Structure formats: structure tokens, C-alpha cells
Amino acid sequence: MPSPSRHFNTKKSLQELENSNWGEPKYPSHLVTECHRLRRVPLEEFTVENLRIMIGQNISLHFLIPLAIEYLEKDPLISGDMFEGDLLLAVLRSDPKFWEERPDLKHHVYDIAKNVDDDEIAEKLESYLFYRRTS
Secondary structure, three states: OOOOOOOOOOEEEHHHOOOOOOOOOOOHHHHHHHHHHEEEEEEEEOOOHHHHHHHHOOOOHHHHHHHHHHHHHHOOOOOOOOOOOHHHHHHHHHHHHHHHOOHHHHHHHHHHOOOOOOHHHHHHHHHHHHHHHHH
């Protein structure tokens, strides 16, 4: 299956692409502060961990899931800072409404996930509703 095409400029930040400035965080937790900071970072500078964090918070999925898929195609078990396969799990756990809007990406991710050859990760994948509903 071909990689999902991106129709956006990765030299721009989410703030620029969405033309939306969140301003300063209202709650000073590390996660909130980091998400606000990442909205100002050009997408081409995002790391796997940056993608995992933002996708885990269901932020700007229409921009970030296609980028995550590019990493997952090369290595489905690529990891951010948590554990092997953490990016794939963040993608699989993301908002079901997104997948309703993008069934093409849902099937693409399923094709990647179903080929994971790791018993522990496969067991985790099978426990998520996304994985079961896609078959």
C-alpha cells in the first residue's frame, strides 16, 4: 500500500498550518506546556517522541498521523521515550472520530499493525478497539 500523501508544508508549525495561536498555557503541567511548545515547532523538526505526545493528546491528528505513518512504515515498533512500539500504540488509541473521517489511513495503519512480529506488542495491539474493529 502506498504511503499516505501529505498535502501540507512540514516547514510550518501546527500553529501556522491551523492559523490558530493557543497563547500561553493556562495550566502549568509539563504535558500542557510541552504541547503548547510543540505547536510552534516546524513539523519537519518533530521527533518520534513529539509525535507520540501530541497524538496521545489527540492534537492535530490530520497533520500528525500521516507523519507518524511515515515512521511506522519503516519501523512499526519505533519508539519515543516510553517503550518499543509506543508510537504505534498512540496512533491506534487516537480519537475514533478521526478514523471515521480517514478510513484510508485507518486501513493503512491496520496493514502496518497486523504485520508486527512481536508477541508482547501484538497482544497489546489486540486489546485496543481500533485493532478489532478494523478487521
